[in-house]
Amino acid sequence: MKPRIIITDFVASMKGWIRSRGTIFWSIVFPIMLILIFGAIFSGTDNTTYTIYVQDLDESTWSQNYIDTLKNISVLEVENIPQDVSITDYIKEKDLRGALLIPDGFGSKVEQSFLNPNIKANLSFYFDPSDQGSTAVVRSIIGSSLQETNLFLTGGRHVIGMDQVSTITSKFKYIDFFIPGMIGFTIMQICIYGSIERNTKYRKDGILRKLQTTPITRTEWILAKMLFMLFLSFFSTSVAVIVGILAWGVVININIWMIAIIIANSFLFSGLGMLIGRFVKEEETADTAAGAISFPMMFLAGTFFPLQQMPQFLQDFARILPLYYVNEGLRNSMINLDYGKATYYTLIVFVFACVFFIAGVLLTKWKED
């Protein structure tokens, strides 16, 4: 293996990339546009029913009456959280976006508030602020239901209130959720299409035939290209992070898990691109095949919207998509700072990366039949 040859090919790839407006658009401008647009719009899905998880630690008539009120709201489905678990652990374990806690003493405080207007009975709503979809809707429904209850009890005086408790440690917004997804998606696009270009266009143009008659080996060539893909991956990640920070004040935690996932992500989708390029030899067909694989993955793997907003069968389907694990790994390492989950998702991404990359390398042939 000769580093000189690897560097030569890397430099040639860099020059070609810098001079290609289309490639620069897709690897820099397109992600920036999406970050700016999605950051400005937020998501606004309209589900017909929403599930609210409730933990009743009071078990009084008042708490039961309020739960019944919630159950009577047609768009809400109420699920109980057992009393013997910590609500924050339960939320984490079940990966819930929101839950309502009725604290012990709630009923007695309601009764006391009739005599003393200074006493208020507060509920606690635990939620993920990055989820601007269903959780925001549920929070708004609970708020309305509390207003109606207060109106019914006292003619409008504030008896029952709601404390809002974030389920994540810092104050995050939707854009914080979106940036990691955007990074995962951009790397996927760069690596899949980059690999396909090498394996179909270079084959069509005779470059692969030419290279195999020169001293560069297949391993050196693949390493040079991977080095370039890694450069592009980190470059586009930096662009996404910088734009996120400058435009939306995103708080990003850069750590070893994030870097590991970016590296594994590059290998994973480069391998997938190699496989597509191996079996679909025409350039145009290969591009279509890449689009057919990457485009649905972009929407179904929780890049733009939390998976919990999707029907259960789509959530189950997402769990076979590698991009889902990339997105979750990046979010847990960059935003949630849940390093246990980050490690778990990183390992899964590494397994996917090994399988796809090794298969891609083994099946990428220079020699013709």
Next chain:
Amino acid sequence: MIEKSVQCPKCKTVLVCTGEPGEVVKVKCSSCGMLGKVTFKNFISSDEVAIEVANLKKIYGDLAAVNGISFRVKKGEVFAFLGPNGAGKTTTVEMIESIRVPTAGSIKILGKDIKTSFNEIKEKIGILPQEFHSYERLTVKETLMYFSKLYEKRTDIDQIISMMDLTEHQKMLYRNLSGGLKQRVGVAISLVNDPEIVFLDEPTTGLDPKARREVWDVIAGLKKRRKTVFLTTHYMEEAEHLADHIAVIHKGKIIAEGSLEQLIQKYGMGAVLHIKKCSNSHANEILKERGFSVLSEKNGDISIKIDYKERVLEILAELRHACIEYDSIDIRRSNLEEVFLNLTGARLSEETQ
């Protein structure tokens, strides 16, 4: 010049004749007058051999794309591998270049077996693959630098640029070059390691006549620099113009091999005299009676095979003696097209369509 003793098959007289390697010489027995041909085999010593191919085969299912071919390419010569599309040219050259794996047979380049020594051989050969397009967004000079850095042995890039007449285009991106210039760059790429052997696979296909001439000039320049050139082509003019040695391949087999002169001598019609508008409708019968080989006669236009150049004067003298007048005469030499037609029953240009 080689001397060879042959025995007349009719009267068993031993005759001594001389000729060049690969030449076919006509002989006449000094005793019985029987006419015959003697072939002088093309003997090359192993030191002079650049490429040696023996019994090479490439089979795809039921199709033998290359069916047991053998040939040798001499150092310093332009070897043209001529045949129509689908004849097996590119399959053969790609097996020699180790791009395709042969089904059977052996290939040696500069005396080394490509199966075991191709990595070593790579440093000594330069290749322009068929329909090659280099990196679109590198300039001409960057392209040459890129390929040059892949080799241990390098040559001065500026010298190659100058030699290939690419100086004024060296800063242009490859994608913006014309077809002829791209092919010139392709040939230049094949020279970055100062190779001993240059493989050019259909280097002028798809080029306009001017660009084709430009590439021919480049190949002629390689020949002057004593490079061995292995040229695959389906253009007979290209082979006629450039090649020292031609192998004609058809349906996976080499059907003829030799220099242009040898091929024409062996498989061509020789020269043909065309006489336009003879005044006497019986002219062809008169000429036939006198022993001339009349090939065709139509509306007073007669074509006669010429075995040797004095034959023309004999025919014209005969016509004058018979008081036959004519409008014009024209002598045409055989070419590779005719050789191919005689060998296969089809025209090369038609098979290539």
